[in-house]
Amino acid sequence: MQQRLAANRAQIVRAARRLIARGGFREASMVAVAAAAGLSTGAIYRYFPSKAQLFIEVLTAAVAHEIELLEQIAGAPGTAALRLQNAVETFARRALEGRNLAYAFIAEPIDAEVDAARIRSRREFSEVFQRLLRDGIRSGEFCRQDAEASAACIVGAFTEALVGPIAPGGKAVGPQTRAQLIAAISQFCLRAVRA
Amino acid sequence: MQQRLAANRAQIVRAARRLIARGGFREASMVAVAAAAGLSTGAIYRYFPSKAQLFIEVLTAAVAHEIELLEQIAGAPGTAALRLQNAVETFARRALEGRNLAYAFIAEPIDAEVDAARIRSRREFSEVFQRLLRDGIRSGEFCRQDAEASAACIVGAFTEALVGPIAPGGKAVGPQTRAQLIAAISQFCLRAVRA
Amino acid sequence: MQQRLAANRAQIVRAARRLIARGGFREASMVAVAAAAGLSTGAIYRYFPSKAQLFIEVLTAAVAHEIELLEQIAGAPGTAALRLQNAVETFARRALEGRNLAYAFIAEPIDAEVDAARIRSRREFSEVFQRLLRDGIRSGEFCRQDAEASAACIVGAFTEALVGPIAPGGKAVGPQTRAQLIAAISQFCLRAVRA
Amino acid sequence: MQQRLAANRAQIVRAARRLIARGGFREASMVAVAAAAGLSTGAIYRYFPSKAQLFIEVLTAAVAHEIELLEQIAGAPGTAALRLQNAVETFARRALEGRNLAYAFIAEPIDAEVDAARIRSRREFSEVFQRLLRDGIRSGEFCRQDAEASAACIVGAFTEALVGPIAPGGKAVGPQTRAQLIAAISQFCLRAVRA
DNA sequence: CATGAATGAGGCTTCATTCAT
DNA sequence: GATGAATGAAGCCTCATTCAT
Numbered sequence: 001m002q003q004r005l006a007a008n009r010a011q012i013v014r015a016a017r018r019l020i021a022r023g024g025f026r027e028a029s030m031v032a033v034a035a036a037a038g039l040s041t042g043a044i045y046r047y048f049p050s051k052a053q054l055f056i057e058v059l060t061a062a063v064a065h066e067i068e069l070l071e072q073i074a075g076a077p078g079t080a081a082l083r084l085q086n087a088v089e090t091f092a093r094r095a096l097e098g099r100n101l102a103y104a105f106i107a108e109p110i111d112a113e114v115d116a117a118r119i120r121s122r123r124e125f126s127e128v129f130q131r132l133l134r135d136g137i138r139s140g141e142f143c144r145q146d147a148e149a150s151a152a153c154i155v156g157a158f159t160e161a162l163v164g165p166i167a168p169g170g171k172a173v174g175p176q177t178r179a180q181l182i183a184a185i186s187q188f189c190l191r192a193v194r195a
Numbered sequence: 196m197q198q199r200l201a202a203n204r205a206q207i208v209r210a211a212r213r214l215i216a217r218g219g220f221r222e223a224s225m226v227a228v229a230a231a232a233g234l235s236t237g238a239i240y241r242y243f244p245s246k247a248q249l250f251i252e253v254l255t256a257a258v259a260h261e262i263e264l265l266e267q268i269a270g271a272p273g274t275a276a277l278r279l280q281n282a283v284e285t286f287a288r289r290a291l292e293g294r295n296l297a298y299a300f301i302a303e304p305i306d307a308e309v310d311a312a313r314i315r316s317r318r319e320f321s322e323v324f325q326r327l328l329r330d331g332i333r334s335g336e337f338c339r340q341d342a343e344a345s346a347a348c349i350v351g352a353f354t355e356a357l358v359g360p361i362a363p364g365g366k367a368v369g370p371q372t373r374a375q376l377i378a379a380i381s382q383f384c385l386r387a388v389r390a
Numbered sequence: 391m392q393q394r395l396a397a398n399r400a401q402i403v404r405a406a407r408r409l410i411a412r413g414g415f416r417e418a419s420m421v422a423v424a425a426a427a428g429l430s431t432g433a434i435y436r437y438f439p440s441k442a443q444l445f446i447e448v449l450t451a452a453v454a455h456e457i458e459l460l461e462q463i464a465g466a467p468g469t470a471a472l473r474l475q476n477a478v479e480t481f482a483r484r485a486l487e488g489r490n491l492a493y494a495f496i497a498e499p500i501d502a503e504v505d506a507a508r509i510r511s512r513r514e515f516s517e518v519f520q521r522l523l524r525d526g527i528r529s530g531e532f533c534r535q536d537a538e539a540s541a542a543c544i545v546g547a548f549t550e551a552l553v554g555p556i557a558p559g560g561k562a563v564g565p566q567t568r569a570q571l572i573a574a575i576s577q578f579c580l581r582a583v584r585a
Numbered sequence: 586m587q588q589r590l591a592a593n594r595a596q597i598v599r600a601a602r603r604l605i606a607r608g609g610f611r612e613a614s615m616v617a618v619a620a621a622a623g624l625s626t627g628a629i630y631r632y633f634p635s636k637a638q639l640f641i642e643v644l645t646a647a648v649a650h651e652i653e654l655l656e657q658i659a660g661a662p663g664t665a666a667l668r669l670q671n672a673v674e675t676f677a678r679r680a681l682e683g684r685n686l687a688y689a690f691i692a693e694p695i696d697a698e699v700d701a702a703r704i705r706s707r708r709e710f711s712e713v714f715q716r717l718l719r720d721g722i723r724s725g726e727f728c729r730q731d732a733e734a735s736a737a738c739i740v741g742a743f744t745e746a747l748v749g750p751i752a753p754g755g756k757a758v759g760p761q762t763r764a765q766l767i768a769a770i771s772q773f774c775l776r777a778v779r780a
Numbered sequence: 781c782a783t784g785a786a787t788g789a790g791g792c793t794t795c796a797t798t799c800a801t
Numbered sequence: 802g803a804t805g806a807a808t809g810a811a812g813c814c815t816c817a818t819t820c821a822t
Contacts, residue, residue, distance in 0.1 A: 005785080029812065029813085030812075030814080031813090042789095046786080110221070146379035149379035152352075152355045152356055153352035153380060153383045154352075155355055156352045160347045160350055181341075184341035184344035184345065185344055187340065188345050188387045191387045191388070192384070194386075200802095225797080226795075226805095234803080234804090236805065236806095238803055238804075246796060246797090420816075421784095430783040431817085432820080435819080440817080441816095441818090500609075501611075535769065536765065539773065542742075542745045543743075545745055546742045546744055547741045548741070549741055549745065550737045550738060550741020570731070574730065574731035574734035578734065578778075579777070581776060581778070582777030589806090590806080593806090615792060615793085616790085616792090624808090626792085626808090627808060627810095628808075630793070631805090
């Protein structure tokens, strides 16, 4: 029934997300997605008209979820600085946990359609940070600056922790090291914007 | 003779770099590389055992060149702050000009081997910034901080300007806008590390 | 009950005929036929054991209808020449109107079974013209000739007007041009058989 | 070398032609063409950029050959009637021998590109007959008539002998029957156009 | 009986790699 | 050594047919 279909659809998206997160678009072939979702390749096409559309949905769904979280944090009461710190730390932590976000920021052009969706998603994501920065600039907590560029820098900074060379690749890292890294990143960003 | 072989090898690497820079790994098929190098596909395999190995060499060669430039800047006389500013601006500018570097930082996992090389290259690149930061911390110009994390943040920050949503995608951007963006990025990074 | 089943069956055949007439066998997938018939794909298989059998029925039903029309014309009172002219013009007109018949004559081999049915249908169709020709030969209106071959030539002649290069492809054609074409075809056929 | 390539190309075209002639476009899958040509599927794409382009070449090459033959006959000295008879008989004979032409006239739409080429080819073919008819009308041998429509009728008439129900399908037919059929067709056409 | 989601083979196309010339 | 035609596996997608509900 209805439920089963929705479950399958979600299963497909999850499978695609998992594969992309693990090995990039390269490893997320339709055959692999179907196998990981426990369906036949043909079945995928009942739910998505093409590989590009599936990937776009995976991307936008993941980013939508992250943005929701982000806006809760950004819209909470408190100083802009605290909210920024909270946002950066939350997302650095999520990134380090390898959840949901990584692949959305990866850049290799796979397909014009998908790429357009990726750019849109990144912009939306970045805009939440921009608004937070403008709040702080208005209230005098943050120095005057190009909020658009700074938002990009912040996103880039903690994204780098995710895919960059200091990201804990295969080797397991203790929770302490992790906490230190997150703290370092958030301090970096706060210093960069503070008045 | 020896010279001709070396010339061919260099020609292949250059051709591959050009193609990757233009359209990502996706456009750099072995046939395209061979054609661009003025050789046959078979000949490529006299110089490189596989596509992965060729790409690894392309990557490391490009990064080696960038690191050379970077170390000149980082090792020049002057305050750490000025050298950092110089380094960040130079690389932001190079990235915006779409030269050589971009693909080395943004590539999605094409191949496990290539990806390992990419991570190594990023680390080397990041390490130059680390040394610069440590210099500044020692001299008191920069505040005490996790140099490794900050270096990653700096690299991430200007990389984001390259592939992120504020990057000048297709539309040409005036030199003034460009200069403003670069200035904004470098100011961001300097504020973040300064004492 | 019985009636409902028969109605469904007829509905399926009509849906298939409509789709084939519009876009050829290529557009008549089982899913499309089912949708057009307001039934599920599975239901089609309660009425027809396979796609081939459905198409065969579509074909023979359509041709049976055409033959009925044709025999009315051929069996009407009047000279053989008039009846032939009437028959040719009627079918040229029907063909130009894109009704029902076209695909039965022009289909390429989709399936061995279907093709056999197509050939049989064409023969039946042609035989009505043969009988008309024999009438005319017997009465002296038409010259002595191989009636079987002539019938085939007549059918071919106006079929060509349907799918051939002078057929009004996409561009709409005025009723005058149409009438002229039909007249030209029927004159051609009459001259060919007249004593 | 050069020769081998040309031979392969010709082999591919021949293989495709053979398959199309036997079972229509339906049986001429790229895999089947490759197998029949003694090559791998990938190899086909060294010679033709797509299935559509291969089929277009097969079509136009075959028709070009037929048109060459046809123009020799149409351009020979002699009365228009004799030349028309000669042309019709030659092509009826060729059609009965199942050579080269059949598939070029078959109508199932496979692909927009291929279909456009098919229509063009048919038109070219028909135009040779048109010119012959106009010759005869000018010289008074043929009655006044719509040459375009008559040419289509002639082509249709003998094409019908090829794919129609009286065409000797599987059963072998004696040379006498064959000759009679051809004579009947040509007589039909001549009567249809004569003054 | 009807539904329509699921299957799975098969179609077109690409491309890293090999090997006869 | 160099060439580039050939291979063949793999990718995306379609669709006739089946079967659990």
